[in-house]
């Protein structure tokens with residue numbers, strides 16, 4: 001879509017805000033880490049409709065075709081691919097294009113820390129997002145954080161760095177974005193608790209056991225279209241567990257002030273209860289472009305062309321407690337957030353390994369939490385691990401998961 005026409009078309013009362021932005025705000029330059037994924041693609045769609053945002057850099061893992069088309073469409077001055085071979089292929093395809101192409105972790109860091117970048121969208125999946133996000137913070141970049149694994153693995157380290165460098169962490173996750181919006185301008189002492197909503201995933205109402213669940217069934221989320229890892233995490237409810245840990249570090253709240261409620265309609269994105277008994281909720285359509293827009297335009301709110309929520313059409317909204325017996329992954333995460341220290345990093349790595357094994361059909365769906373629990377039982381905890389220790393723990397937990405899969409006959413499919 002033509003960017004210039006995109007600002008002029010919205011209804012008459014709002015364009016002033018756009019005009020003010022276009023005139024007063026200097027162009028905000030964005031680097032997207034994970035541009036070929038679900039969050040990356042949604043972010044680019046938002047940027048395409050906001051003329052004062054431009055793409056400075058893009059990072060992908062392996063998807064050359066999609067990255068190439070994004071380069072032609074958004075004209076970044078630098079890109080990086082994690083995969084060295086794919087980066088070489090991209091260089092051959094773009095031989096006459098001025099875009100600078102890097103590869104590997106150092107290349108990703110070049111893109112994330114480039115001097116012209118104002119905001120980094122951290123949307124690589126899994127532990128691979130940690131180092132580039134930390135480097136971007138060190139370079140003074142504001143972060144729109146989708147990669148919850150960064151906070152789960154190294155929440156303390158991130159918080160120390162954010163305080164030292166003075167950058168903003170803007171949560172992309174719809175639940176955290178909801179809480180962030182509700183808490184703006186409020187006192188921490190006024191908070192009784194935050195309540196994260198969960199759709200309950202595809203197996204919320206499944207009768208019988210979970211034994212024979214296939215990757216295809218687990219990937220079919222009823223409400224959100226997401227990448228494979230987070231889709232499986234949503235099916236086990238580990239995603240909500242990771243989000244509780246993320247919220248603990250993002251909002252500086254103890255675990256006992258964070259709770260989870262199942263809300264199948266995914267209309268209420270999360271709530272905050274205050275000490276006087278008032279409860280505030282943030283509602284909206286089920287579309288990640290809404291929280292992404294807020295992060296990209298923060299602290300402003302701008303008109304988007306997205307459909308608006310109709311409460312009458314949404315119908316009745318339901319809320320109930322999660323069943324930790326049927327969803328042991330959530331129970332494990334809730335135990336881990338209480339313990340803190342190195343435990344969340346172990347949980348995260350064991351979960352990534354278990355999800356990968358399930359997607360490759362090497363373990364059953366029910367073995368995902370079982371394998372994670374086995375790895376957690378073998379862990380010797382550290383109370384305040386530094387980055388090197390966290391990375392070592394991450395490697396240990398993955399190797400341990402693989403070892404257990406081979407040696408423990410209960411894990412054979």
Ligand SMILES: NC(=O)c1ccc[n+]([C@@H]2O[C@H](COP(=O)([O-])OP(=O)(O)OC[C@H]3O[C@@H](n4cnc5c(N)ncnc54)[C@H](OP(=O)(O)O)[C@@H]3O)[C@@H](O)[C@H]2O)c1
Nearest residue numbers: 034036037038039061062063082124125128146147226227
């Ligand atoms: N999807 C959602 O609605 C949603 C909502 C809230 C939070 N999140 C969080 O956002 C993050 C991304 O989720 P997603 O659903 O967008 O995942 P996704 O669709 O699987 O996309 C992952 C992105 O990361 C890239 N990538 C994977 N491994 C990489 C590596 N080692 N180095 C560099 N890039 C790598 C992929 O590149 P290639 O495809 O080119 O290999 C892709 O661009 C996750 O942490 C997730 O929990 C997602």
